[in-house]
Amino acid sequence: MREYLIFLAFVAPNLLLIGAFTYRPLIANMQYSTLNWTLGxxxxxxxxxxxxxxxxxxxxxxxVLGTTAIFTIVTVGGSMVLGLLISLALNRGLRGTTFARSAVFAPYVLSGVGVGLVWLFIFDPVYGLLSFILRGVGIASPQWVNDPQLALVMVIIVYVWKNLGYCAVVYLAGLQAIAREQLEAASIDGANAWQQFWRIKLPLLSPTTFFLSITCLLSSLQAFDLIRIMTPLGTGTRTLVYEAYLQAFGAYNRAGYSAAVSTVLFVLLLLITLLQLRFVERKVHYS
Incomplete structure (x- = not known):
C-alpha cells in the first residue's frame, strides 16, 4: 500500500494535467461537433x-482530404529520405561536420512564422530572389501564391527544408550507434559501400525509421504555421488542420462544423498510429 501511494503521488499531478489540458478539450471538441454553433x-x-x-x-x-494526403506523404517522405542522405554525409567524419550538423539542424528550431515570411520573399513573383534568378536566364517567375497547385508545391518545399534537419540528426544518432565491428566484418567479407548500407545500416536503422515515421507523420498532419503565413486564404493548401481553422475563424464562422473537422483529424491520427504500431513495427529490427 505504501508503494502504491508513492506511485500515485508521483503520477497523479501528471495525470491531472494531461486530463485537464488534453482529454477534457478533446471530449469538449467532440461535443461541439454535434452542435450547429456560431463562434461567440x-x-x-x-x-x-x-x-x-x-x-x-x-x-x-x-x-481537403486529397490535399492533406499529398502534403503529408511528400513532406514525410522527402524529409526522411533527404535527412538520411544528409546523415550519411555527416557521418563520414570530415572536417567541418560539426558546423554542418548545426547548420542543417538550425532551420528546425526556427520560428515557423519567420521561416514562412522569409520564404515568401524568396518566392515573390515580382521582387523575390527566385524571380530575380529566373529573369536572369530569361524565364518568367511562376505565380506561386495564386496558383493552387504551385502554392502547395511551395509550402511542401519550405516544410521539407525546415524539417529535414530533424530527420538528419536522428538518423545520424542511429548511424553512430551501429557497431563499427559489424561494418569492418562486412568489408572483410567483400561487401562494398552500397551493400553495407543496404544489408547492414538500413536494417539496423529500422527502429530510427519507425520512430521518425510516426513523429514526422503526426507533425505533418498537424502542420499549421507555414500554411497560415504563406497561404492565408488556403489557396491549394486546405489541409484538415487549416480547414478547421478557416471554418471556425475565417469567413465561415462555423464552430460546430470546425469541431467536426478536428474530430475527423483526431480519428485519422489515431488510426494511422495504431496501424503503424500494429503492422510497421513488425519489420523493425531491434538487434
Missing amino acids: SPSATKVGLENYVRFFTGPDART
Missing part, C-alpha cells in the same frame, strides 16, 4: 452527426 453565439442547436455528414458529402471533402 450564446446559444447552439443540437444537430447530431449532421456536421460529419455535411463534411463527407460536401464538395470540399475530396479536396
Whole structure:
C-alpha cells in the first residue's frame, strides 16, 4: 500500500494535467461537433452527426482530404529520405561536420512564422530572389501564391527544408550507434559501400525509421504555421488542420462544423498510429 501511494503521488499531478489540458478539450471538441454553433453565439442547436455528414458529402471533402494526403506523404517522405542522405554525409567524419550538423539542424528550431515570411520573399513573383534568378536566364517567375497547385508545391518545399534537419540528426544518432565491428566484418567479407548500407545500416536503422515515421507523420498532419503565413486564404493548401481553422475563424464562422473537422483529424491520427504500431513495427529490427 505504501508503494502504491508513492506511485500515485508521483503520477497523479501528471495525470491531472494531461486530463485537464488534453482529454477534457478533446471530449469538449467532440461535443461541439454535434452542435450547429456560431463562434461567440450564446446559444447552439443540437444537430447530431449532421456536421460529419455535411463534411463527407460536401464538395470540399475530396479536396481537403486529397490535399492533406499529398502534403503529408511528400513532406514525410522527402524529409526522411533527404535527412538520411544528409546523415550519411555527416557521418563520414570530415572536417567541418560539426558546423554542418548545426547548420542543417538550425532551420528546425526556427520560428515557423519567420521561416514562412522569409520564404515568401524568396518566392515573390515580382521582387523575390527566385524571380530575380529566373529573369536572369530569361524565364518568367511562376505565380506561386495564386496558383493552387504551385502554392502547395511551395509550402511542401519550405516544410521539407525546415524539417529535414530533424530527420538528419536522428538518423545520424542511429548511424553512430551501429557497431563499427559489424561494418569492418562486412568489408572483410567483400561487401562494398552500397551493400553495407543496404544489408547492414538500413536494417539496423529500422527502429530510427519507425520512430521518425510516426513523429514526422503526426507533425505533418498537424502542420499549421507555414500554411497560415504563406497561404492565408488556403489557396491549394486546405489541409484538415487549416480547414478547421478557416471554418471556425475565417469567413465561415462555423464552430460546430470546425469541431467536426478536428474530430475527423483526431480519428485519422489515431488510426494511422495504431496501424503503424500494429503492422510497421513488425519489420523493425531491434538487434
